[in-house]
Amino acid sequence: xxxxxxxxxxxxxxxxxxxxxxxxxxxxxxxxxxxxxxxxxxxxxxxxxxxxxxxxxxxxxxxxxxxxxxxxxxxxxxxxxxxxxxxxxxxxxxxxxxxxxxxxxxxxxxxxxxxxxxxxxxxxxxxxxxxxxxxxxxxxxxxxxxxxxxxxxxxxxxxxxxxxxxxxxxxxxxxxxxxxxxxxxxxxxxxxxxxxxxxxxxxxxxxxxxxxxxxxxxxxxxxxxxxxxxxxxxxxxxxxxxxxxxxxxxxxxxxxxxxxxxxxxxxxxxxxxxxx
DNA sequence: CCACTCCTGCGT
DNA sequence: ACGCAGGAGTGG
Numbered sequence: 001x002x003x004x005x006x007x008x009x010x011x012x013x014x015x016x017x018x019x020x021x022x023x024x025x026x027x028x029x030x031x032x033x034x035x036x037x038x039x040x041x042x043x044x045x046x047x048x049x050x051x052x053x054x055x056x057x058x059x060x061x062x063x064x065x066x067x068x069x070x071x072x073x074x075x076x077x078x079x080x081x082x083x084x085x086x087x088x089x090x091x092x093x094x095x096x097x098x099x100x101x102x103x104x105x106x107x108x109x110x111x112x113x114x115x116x117x118x119x120x121x122x123x124x125x126x127x128x129x130x131x132x133x134x135x136x137x138x139x140x141x142x143x144x145x146x147x148x149x150x151x152x153x154x155x156x157x158x159x160x161x162x163x164x165x166x167x168x169x170x171x172x173x174x175x176x177x178x179x180x181x182x183x184x185x186x187x188x189x190x191x192x193x194x195x196x197x198x199x200x201x202x203x204x205x206x207x208x209x210x211x212x213x214x215x216x217x218x219x220x221x222x223x224x225x226x227x228x229x230x231x232x233x234x235x236x237x238x239x240x241x242x243x244x245x246x247x248x249x250x251x252x253x254x255x256x257x258x259x260x261x262x263x264x265x266x267x268x269x270x271x272x273x274x275x276x
Numbered sequence: 277c278c279a280c281t282c283c284t285g286c287g288t
Numbered sequence: 289a290c291g292c293a294g295g296a297g298t299g300g
Contacts, residue, residue, distance in 0.1 A: 006294075031283095075294090076293070077283090077284080164295090223285095223294090262277095264293095
């Protein structure tokens with residue numbers, strides 16, 4: 001469910017609730033998540049103080065004072081929230097920990113279990129997890145933006161498919177890939193290494209704009225995405241093409257169509273996404 | 277490059 | 289009953 005903007009919104013909302021708290025009594029459900037962690041793996045973070053929350057792309061991690069922490073991947077349906085201990089525990093809750101001496105509790109909820117919560121022991125282990133993630137438009141600088149453009153020049157996959165590759169560009173998922181291509185007026189079927197400089201720069205600007213606006217709108221809540229406090233976002237009110245099959249294009253007289261690329265839906269306007 | 281897999285839930 | 293869903297990995 002979440003792409004970079006949703007994960008960033010979760011990070012921002014969890015941060016003030018968790019920083020300064022001490023992790024106590026971790027609980028795991030009997031169902032294993034995509035990357036399964038055992039209770040013993042959480043030993044490094046037990047009784048540790050949380051110092052910060054970080055994100056790169058769709059990866060979110062809690063960092064403790066001893067440099068251990070927890071890497072959180074939300075997958076398609078993951079929710080990472082902090083609530084009162086007394087709040088009813090939702091179905092599909094798979095990880096919980098108490099904040100020592102407080103009535104607060106962290107919970108990871110994930111019906112499909114494509115996500116994970118994995119402890120890491122130190123800085124080195126953390127860096128290994130982050131190694132393969134490309135530049136992130138939510139926070140990138142001009143230099144990193146050019147690395148993205150170089151990455152696109154090196155692949156001959158269709159541009160929509162390439163945008164979903166987290167090594168090429170972090171944070172972009174199925175919603176924002178379609179949205180960015182619409183904004184840049186590039187066909188989702190364009191061959192990546194055939195795009196010219198002008199189109200590539202327009203694409204980089206479009207991805208950056210679409211993702212940053214989504215952060216400003218606190219993420220896209222289509223069905224069940226919520227932030228760290230359980231609130232929905234409102235960026236779904238600002239989407240141009242995603243899940244608008246058959247509806248009118250907002251830029252020309254065309255109609256939004258749906259196609260399948262790499263097994264995933266792409267939404268686009270045939271009439272005005274003509275570059276490439 | 278594609279198909280298939282991991283899962284549950286929802287809408288048709 | 290079937291197709292589809294914000295992700296990501298594997299194996300052919």
